[in-house]
Structure formats: C-alpha cells, structure tokens
Amino acid sequence: MFTTMSSVCDNDSDDNEQPRRETPRRQSMSKRQSLAFELPTGGEYYETTVGAPSVGVLFYGAKELEGVLISSADREITWELRHRPVVTFLFEESAGYRAGVDKGHVLCKVNDEDVSDKQSAVKMIQEAVRPMKLFFYCPPWSYVHNAEGSLLVHIGTNGDEMTWPKSLSEWKKRYTVVGGLLAIGAGPMLKMYKSKGEYSSAVFETVNSRKVTTKVEAFSLQGASILSDNGEEDHVVRYEGSVLPLTYIVLVVPGPKKRTLLGLSSSPKTVIKLASFQPMNLRCVWEGIQRTIQEQEPGQGHDDGQREDGIPQFVCRRNST
Numbered sequence: 001m002f003t004t005m006s007s008v009c010d011n012d013s014d015d016n017e018q019p020r021r022e023t024p025r026r027q028s029m030s031k032r033q034s035l036a037f038e039l040p041t042g043g044e045y046y047e048t049t050v051g052a053p054s055v056g057v058l059f060y061g062a063k064e065l066e067g068v069l070i071s072s073a074d075r076e077i078t079w080e081l082r083h084r085p086v087v088t089f090l091f092e093e094s095a096g097y098r099a100g101v102d103k104g105h106v107l108c109k110v111n112d113e114d115v116s117d118k119q120s121a122v123k124m125i126q127e128a129v130r131p132m133k134l135f136f137y138c139p140p141w142s143y144v145h146n147a148e149g150s151l152l153v154h155i156g157t158n159g160d161e162m163t164w165p166k167s168l169s170e171w172k173k174r175y176t177v178v179g180g181l182l183a184i185g186a187g188p189m190l191k192m193y194k195s196k197g198e199y200s201s202a203v204f205e206t207v208n209s210r211k212v213t214t215k216v217e218a219f220s221l222q223g224a225s226i227l228s229d230n231g232e233e234d235h236v237v238r239y240e241g242s243v244l245p246l247t248y249i250v251l252v253v254p255g256p257k258k259r260t261l262l263g264l265s266s267s268p269k270t271v272i273k274l275a276s277f278q279p280m281n282l283r284c285v286w287e288g289i290q291r292t293i294q295e296q297e298p299g300q301g302h303d304d305g306q307r308e309d310g311i312p313q314f315v316c317r318r319n320s321t
Helices: 072-081 118-127 196-207 279-295
Strands: 009-011 044-050 057-061 085-090 106-110 132-138 147-157 172-178 189-193 217-220 234-237 246-253 257-260 263-266 270-276
Touching (some): 057 118, 106 118, 147 279, 172 196, 172 279, 189 196, 246 279
Parallel strands (some): 009 147
Antiparallel strands (some): 044 132, 085 106, 106 132, 147 270, 257 263
C-alpha cells in the first residue's frame, strides 16, 4: 500500500504556501495502445519522472475503496478497475505530489513495465532504477470522493440543534475528514484532527503498523442526519469584528447503544456544527456527509450522480488538470 517514504476536496487554510507542483502533459488514451490490460473508456494518460527514493503515495485497489472513497454510484468504474492501484493518499511535499500525481489516478506502468495491482506497484517502485518513469491513467471524471478540509467545529448535545455559539472563540479549528483512507473497514466515519499535518501523521503511523499517537475525535455517521430550516441545510451567523459571515451546517449523530436491565437504550445525541468563512471549503465536507447519509438509505446508493440539469452533483475537488 505504501511506497516507503488522500470530487476531490483537499483544502487546509493552515498552509499559506502550497508546495510547487509540476503539471504533466496529458494525452488522450486513444493514442496509447500498448497496455496489456483494458481501462475504462475515455480519460487521459500522462508520464512523469521521479528521482527520489520515496514517492510518498499510497495505493489501494479500487474494489477496496468502494463505499469509502468511491461511491457505490460509481460501481461501473470500480468493476472496470478492479484491483488496479489507485492513488488514495499523497503526502504533501513528497516527490509524487511535486511530480503532479493526484488522488484517483491509476498507476499503469513503472519504467515501461505493466503494473497489475497495489502489491506489484509497491514492489516495482521500491526496486526501480532512478530516475523512474511512472505512467498514470486519469479517468474521464472524478470518482474518488475524499471530502476533507480545515473547518471550524462546535460539538454540543441534545437541545443545541438550532442555537449557535455566542462568540467566535467557542468554535475550534479542526481538520475534518469524512470517510477517507483511515475509515476503510470501519464504516461511515467523521474524524477531526487538530491540523492536516496531524492527519498525515496518523496515516503514516497506520500504514506502517505503528502505534497511532495522533489524537482524533471520531464519530460514526451511521444513522446521522443534517438538520434543515425551512428546507435549507446551511445556516449563517455574523460575529462582531468579522468581515465575512460564518456559514455552518448542523449534524446530529446518534449516541451509542447501551445495554441496561431494561434492554438497549440510546445515549444522548451529539450535535456537531461544522463551519467556514469560505462556503466552498464547507461544501466539500458537507456533500461528503450528504453522500454518506444517502448511501445508507435503501435504493439510494446507485444513482448516476447527476442532477436534473445533467451537471454532476458532487464536483468539489482539487483541480489537477
């Protein structure tokens, strides 16, 4: 999974300067016919060169990502990619990040040798002569939904649903992740870290089978709901001294079931408010939660991801084109 030292939304206002990245020149897949296996129709490919010993990229097979980073609405591409190594996470400032590799890209070749799955991808990258050529396929649409971002958070209990913190100081800054790499095998989750750096540290420790020392607040999204007011899910509050209004949503998470002498009883619900002065930063996480809730509803996980006007419903992602 890890090459020895992730509608993609990936923003963090902690970072004043983003690492410089190359923009590989892409070409139509129809111009490249030398692959030993088939890929989904359409899309583009590119080649990039990495000279560093470590690429700083995590791979998983597409099948492993279904329901976590790949929506069940995209099962067609999951079936077509099967076990192909999909870029699931990149460490910023890593060689792969700087070379223009991005989440959702599929590794096809290392130094002109075909790659079949994540295990062979890791082995071939580790053993490849440097500088090495990496050949990637970019699907025709964004199908890896990694909803994460730096938000302001307020956590309360039952009864706090329709009230808001009275001062800006009551909000806490957290790097918020819906699903994501660390949710694989854990079900629908919302996790909060103090910073994006701490999230990256948790990923590093986990994939290297180390004890996870990073503190995290984790909430199951099973049975969760977003509260609406007159049909609107987003709310706005203005604080004295702030130039911009703060946009927030209200997420209600059921408490865990507890066994008592009278049977099972539910703990009090947790009310989580997620906010940002930049609505697009909030929208990525908001839509990730919406998507997770929708997929729990019977018959709701297999739509074509399109609105009535034909525009993709979830389009918030880091632009790598």
